[in-house]
Amino acid sequence: MFVFGDSLVDNGNNNYLDSIAKSNYYPYGIDFFEGPTGRFCNGKTVIDGMCDLLGLPYLPAHANPNLNFSKLLAGVNYASAAGGILDVTGTFLGGRYSLKQQVLNFEEDLTEIKASFSHEDDYNKFLSKSIVVMVLGSNDYINNYLLPTLYTSSYTYTPEQYANLLLNEYTRQILAILSLGIRKFLLAGVGPLGCIPNQRASSTGSTDQCVGQVNQMVGYFNRGLRSLVKQLNTDHPGSVFLYGNTFDALEDILGNPTKYGFTVIDEGCCGVGRNHGQITCLPFAIPCTERDEYIFWDAFHPTEAVNMILAKRAYTGPPDDIYPINLQQLAQL
Template identity: 60%
Template sequence: MDAAAAFLLSIIFILASPNIEAAQQFSGMFVFGDSLVDDGNNNLLGSLAKANYFPYGIDFYEGPSGRFCNGKTIIDFLGELMGLPYLPAFASTFTSVGINVVNGVNYASAGAGILDETGLQLGDRFSLSQQVQNFETTLNQLKSQMDEKELSQYLAKALAVMILGSNDYINNYLLPSLYTTSSNYTPKDYADLLIGHYTSHILALQSSGLRKFLLAGVGPLGCIPNQLASGRAPEGECVSFVNDIVEIFNTRLRSLVDQLTRSHPGSIFVYGNTYGVFTDILNNPDSFGFSVANKGCCGIGRNQGQITCLPMSIPCLKRDQYVFWDAFHPTEAVNQIIARRAYGGPPSDCYPINVKKMAEV
C-alpha cells in the first residue's frame, strides 16, 4: 500500500469510528436489558430474535452487529456522553480474545423480560435472572484484576442501566394464545408481579456492590408499528389500552425508585421516563425533525409492523425522518434524543436527577 492509500484509509477509519470526546464520568457501565439495547448477545444464541444481517446496522460503522436499529442504540449514545467506549456483549467476552471488561459489559438480550418465561417462543435469550448471573461472571473477572478495596470503589462509581419490561407485555401479557398471564392477572396485579421480580434482581446487583442505577420505564407500546398493525385502534391513534397498562407498570417503577432510595441511602436510584420522552416525540414529530411516526422504516404488512426487517430488504431512504426503524424499535435518531434527555434532562425526563448529576454524586 502506498502512502496516499494508507493516508486515505486512516481518514476513513477515523470518520467511521465512534467519536468519544467526553471525559470519562463513570468507572464503567453495566447494561441489563432487551432488544432495545442488545449489542450482539443474541448473535451467539439459538434465538429467532437476531439482527446480525443487513439492513440492520446500515448506518452503524461496523455494519450489522446485532443491534436492532439502523445505527446506534441508546446505550451507545449514552456511553459517548459519559466518555465510555462501546461496550462488549457479554457473550463475546468468551468467544473473542483480549476483550477488556473494565469499562463495562452489555448483558442485554433480545426477547428478554423481567420474568424468566417471557419471550420463550423466540428461543434462547438471557432473561434478567440470567443476566444478573452473567454479571457475577464478569465480577469474578474483575476480582482477578483488582484488590477488594479497588473493586469496591470501582463498582460504587459504575453505572448500572436497566431497560426491561417491554417484552413482558408484547411477548407475554399481550399474547394470550401463548401465555396465560392476562387470564391469571389483572393489569395492576401483573405490574405488581413484574415489580416484585424486578426488585429482587435490582437488590441482588446492589448487594454485589453496584450503587448507581438508571431504571428506564417502558415506552408507549400501544404506538409501535407492531401494535398499530393489529388494527385495534382507530386510524391515526395508538392502542390506548396497551398504553394504559404500561403506564401502570411505569407508575409502580417510579414509586420503587423512591422506596429504594429511602431504604438504601448509600445508593442512587433513578427513573428514566422513556414513556414521556417518546410521547413528546410522537405528539410533536415535526418539531423533532420527523415526518413519519406511524410505521417502520423497514418491515412488512400494515404500518410495516407485522414482520421486522427481512434479510437484505431495502429500508426507507430518509431514515433520520422516521421515528421507528422496524415493527418494535426506534431509529438511531430517536435513540439519540432519548439518551441526551436521560443524560442532561430535567426531573420530568430523569427522576429525581439525570445521569450527568449521578456522575457527580
C-alpha cells in the first residue's frame, strides 16, 4: 500500500529527526515503527487501522533514512503534514510536500523497486496488486481557502470554482500515478470540516454548532470527487477506483456519539486552551485522560478511536461508506 495525503495520515515525512523526538513525547502516540510516529493523534491513524485489517506491516515514511528495499516492497507513506493538492497550500507553515512532490517521491522509489525485479512481468504484477490510498483536500481549505488574510483564493474563486480547481489538479496527479502501472485506488473524501474544533471556535456563532457554510464548501469537492471516481472507472476499465465517504461516516459519529461511545464532540482532547480549538497538541501538554470518549484529539484531527471506526467502515462498509466496492473486496481482486 502506498499512501499520499496530509497530516491525517502523515507519519513523519516533514522532518524525520524531529518526528523521532515527537514519538518519545509522553503521552502521545505509540512508536509502532522502527522510526518515528510523527502523527497528529494519540495513537494509530486510519492508515494504521487499514494495515491491521489488510495484514500489512505499518508503512514507513518516505523520509526515513533507513528505508531499504525490503521495506519499499511492503509499501511507503508519502503523506506530509500541511501538504495539499495545490502547491501553494500550507506554504506559510514551512517545509512540506505537496501532492505533486509526493508523486515525484513515489516515482523515485519505483525506480529502485523496478531495478530489483528480474522480469518486467513480475514488476507489473507487483504494481497491479498494490493499492494507492489518497487522503487530501482538507488542508486546501483549512490552510488556504479559509485563510483570507494569507491567501487570495477565497476572493478569486467561488466555493464551487475552487473545488473544481482542486479536482483538476488532483486528477492530473492521479493520472500520473496511473501511468506508472498502479491499478487500485482509494480516494477519501474530505470530512465535515465545519465541525472540527478549529472551525467551531473560528465561527461567530455557537461552538455547539458546526459551521454550515464550511461544510457546504466541502460538499462541492466531495460530490466532484465521487463523480471523478465514476468517470475514472469508466475511462480506465483495467483499473478500480474507490470513493471513501469520510464526510457521512464522520457526520454519523458526530450525530450519534453515544452509539460509538463518545461523550465529547466539540473540543479536542489535547492542546493548550483546547476548548478554543486553535492549536494542535504541543509536546508535554497534558491531554484528557478519557481519550476514547473524545472524537477529536486536537483542534483538527480525530482520535485513534475514530480512526479505527473509519478504517473498519472503509474495509467492510457498504456502498454508502465506500463506493463502488470496499477495501476488502479491492484487496481480493
